[in-house]
Amino acid sequence: MSLRIEVLSGLGEKAPAAILIEAEGKRLLLDAGGALHPGQSTAWTEGLDVDAVLISHDHVDHIGGVAALPAELPLYCTTPVAAALPIGRDWRPLPERGECRIAGVPVTTGQAGHSLGGVWLHLGIAGGVFYSGDACLESLLLPFDEPPPARVALLDASYGVYDTPQAQCRETIACQLCKPRVLPVPASGRALEMALWLDALAPRLGVTWDLDHACREGLETLLSLPATLRREGLDANIRGLVDASRPVSPKLWLVADRDDDPDDWPAHRLLHTGYLTPRRQRQRAAGEVDWLRWNVHLRLSHLRVLVRQLGARQAIPLFTTQVSEVSELLMMPSGLALATEESDVAG
CATH class of the missing domain: 3.40.50 (Rossmann fold)
Structure with missing residues (x-):
């Protein structure tokens, strides 16, 4: 099966999150991030053509670009996250933990341990595509649910190679x-x-x-x-x-x-x-x-744990300037790589 992943924004820098997944004739947008500070580009919204948008959580760099999207574009998020949408914006429910189908694509969600109503997303296509959104395994309050296996892992690597507990x-x-x-x-x-x-x-x-x-x-x-x-x-x-x-x-x-x-x-x-x-x-x-940092993202050890749990063959570190360093440290003898024949990744 042909799988194409295009990181419209969020690859190689801490920037608005917007990832396009194309498979089985469908185009899904994972997150619709807005600028974290004045002057940061949100050009990813221009000329967008997708079947649906899935929002992982309500922080501005993941939801702030919704206002720039067509109002008729189907948008999915959890109920707590919907409270942060522009007033009057239509939305469709995404389970906080469970399964559904969006534009014909099987979608599984689980708690991401990062924020109120925040979830990770797993697409049941091409051996599994996992997107962490922002995630954390260390919260004493918010759980992180172990996801199903996935061949491709799109990971919150905001902390780069940082690994302080x-x-x-x-x-x-x-x-x-x-x-x-x-x-x-x-x-x-x-x-x-x-x-x-x-x-x-x-x-x-x-x-x-x-x-x-x-x-x-x-x-x-x-x-x-x-x-x-x-x-x-x-x-x-x-x-x-x-x-x-x-x-x-x-x-x-x-x-x-x-x-x-x-x-x-x-x-x-x-x-x-x-x-x-x-x-x-x-x-x-x-x-x-x-x-002083309070961990709310995946640190390096937890990125490695997650990749092993997923059985991922391809890992894409997001939201970090340390892409090559993180990628090298995530390499595994089983053949983890940044590219495979089964998918095409662009950024």
């Missing part, structure tokens, strides 16, 4: 929380897990903390979903956190990222834990803000 990241960040801090985070992503972590950590550190309405609302939404979409044994902790009275002037703030600047928080210092836009990179270089 999450437990070490948490310890490093904890050491920086004894002075006034603001942590801007995606409300449907790491905010959920960091809130539970801070709730347990703050009493031990002897500091007060609070979370804004958007982060609190994300936790409420998580509780409204089936219990199988979160790790077991945490519901009472989440409910207690949401219902608890909060301090008037907390030392620590966990807030939904709204492109915060140091001037917005004169009594606190910003501590970023994820992707830095060029402007924030300049702020960090000037000593105006701090940055």
